[in-house]
Amino acid sequence: MDIEQFRGNDRRYLSWTAEHAAGYVINVQRNLNPSDARLHYADCYTINGQPARGKTWTGPYIKVCSASSRQLQDWVRIHLRAGVVPCGTCRPPA
Helix, strand or coil, X not given: CCCEEECCCHHHHHXXXXXXXXXXXXXXXXXXXXXXXXXXXXXXXXXXXXXXXXXXXXXXXXXXXXXXXXXXXXXXXXXXXXXXXXXXXXXXXX
């Protein structure tokens, strides 16, 4: 599985999104609570650039990233055991 996970490293996370703008990101709390997990396109402004709230993207959240939405769906089944809602802004395919 070609999946990258970013915890507490915004620089590496933002580098990944810049290199994989057509990729996908799951934004989920560190405790892997599926109720607020969201699937985004990597270039979605709600998970990229300067954080609107707080000082970091990867502080209380994990960013699970892949060029393949199918691989992320597999990750979700294994780790979250629930569906992930697509972002209402960038609207990636569920």
